[in-house]
Amino acid sequence: MQTHDIKPLIAARPASPLNGTLRMPGDKSISHRALMFGALAVGETRISGLLEGEDVLRTAAAMRVLGAEVVQDAPGAWRVSGRGVGGLTEPADVLDMGNSGTAARLLAGILASHPFFSVMTGDASLRRRPMRRVTDPLAMCGARFLTREGGRLPLAIEGARDALPLEYRVPVPSAQVKSALLLCGLNAPGITRIEEPEATRDHSENMLRHFGAAVTVEEAGRVRVISLQGQPHLRAADVAVPGDPSSAAFPVVAALLVPGSRLRIEGLGLNPLRCGLFTTLREMGADLTVENERMEGGEPVGDLVVRHGPLRGVEVPWDRAPSMIDEYPVLAVAAACASGTTRMLGLKELRVKESDRLAATAALLTENGVKAEIVGDDLVVHGSGKPPAGGAVVKTYMDHRLAMSALVLGLATETPVGVDDASFIDTSFPGFVALMNGLIAAPALRAA
Ligand SMILES: O=C(O)C1=C[C@@H](OP(=O)(O)O)[C@@H](O)[C@H](O)C1
Ligand SMILES: C=C(OP(=O)(O)O)C(=O)O
Incomplete structure (x- = not known):
């Protein structure tokens, strides 16, 4: 089993479009x-x-x-x-x-x-x-x-x-x-x-x-x-085991943010109690469609097609949180690139994840030039509809989802975004860097 004594620094560069047909690692x-x-x-x-x-x-x-x-x-x-x-x-x-x-x-x-x-x-x-x-x-x-x-x-x-x-x-x-x-x-x-x-x-x-x-x-x-x-x-x-919708969140948001992108993710788990992110992204104007919907081993599965397009800010109700609890950091990245304000309500549980994800997600954004604040248990992100500045090396606090979210942000910013430690990505998404680079004409994620 891998240990975490190596701390690779990986930065994402502003990217060319993401294209292809892919599968996610198992749920x-x-x-x-x-x-x-x-x-x-x-x-x-x-x-x-x-x-x-x-x-x-x-x-x-x-x-x-x-x-x-x-x-x-x-x-x-x-x-x-x-x-x-x-x-x-x-x-x-x-x-x-x-x-x-x-x-x-x-x-x-x-x-x-x-x-x-x-x-x-x-x-x-x-x-x-x-x-x-x-x-x-x-x-x-x-x-x-x-x-x-x-x-x-x-x-x-x-x-x-x-x-x-x-x-x-x-x-x-x-x-x-x-x-x-x-x-x-x-x-x-x-x-x-x-x-x-x-x-x-x-x-x-x-x-x-x-x-x-x-x-x-x-x-x-x-x-x-x-x-x-x-x-x-x-x-x-x-x-x-179907493909993990929580892992799919990263290429999906990346494709929405990078102009010219189109991805088809096959064999993805689409249990309604896991799909709050996709509902929210559609409300933000995302072009997301499901094809081939079927039941496999008692779980709904389908192929998700995502195309780049502009996003707008929305209010995400508190009672949607359980169906997208692990997806807020990457939703916040999407919100940072949207036009208008996104309010994500009722995120208390994010404070007890691998890190304090509420504080760390707000910091990830503000250090990269995005206006964001925590109000009580809510996260408020003010998107300007333009690529954020980027440029920071994000602290990830042993948290895989923060590392992947920061790297996705870096595909859309004016200047690269780094992470202090990419090694925890392997806890949930081994092969993330290679998979993302494989979708882009010129590899955009690399050791810093
Ligand atoms: O039951 C599960 O497999 C999980 C439940 C969620 O945690 P909580 O039960 O703490 O909400 C989620 O964040 C975690 O990634 C996986
Ligand atoms: C919160 C998560 O996992 P766990 O609680 O299993 O560490 C996660 O994968 O985002």
């Missing part, structure tokens, strides 16, 4: 879950299109240490021989989840209802992120947790011997919290019942059903109640 959320559910199922799960980013490789390594057989047959093609619900075994060493909030929080859910001792840690970014949002509700199953001050990793877990089912209303919109509680509930008798005040990505619900669990979802307006029948017999099930 990160679905990839983590495919490995975890595969490890909890009986039999052999075959996964195609698995994201081989560092975050997902951490999950693969953890599942192996916990007793599942996890094998890579070819790039993207993996096999997991699971241990059955409740069948994982005590790890001999500390579980290091690297930079990945999803890996750490979902794994905490699995470990809470396995009767053994484990310790989890992560890199400096993950060790700053809040874990009480999962450990507080998980403790109600009978597990015990010890954390560092403020509920931070490292985390020691004494899993419950006879876990109780959970009944909980998730106070923040978070698919990670919801999924951690469902994973815990797999090894508890009876019904685990989770209420979420706003719908978040539902890959766990869809995939649990695909592996044979009984999951029901009741919807009342924005509120969703998810019920899982505990101790199911999970059966191995093949998973075809």
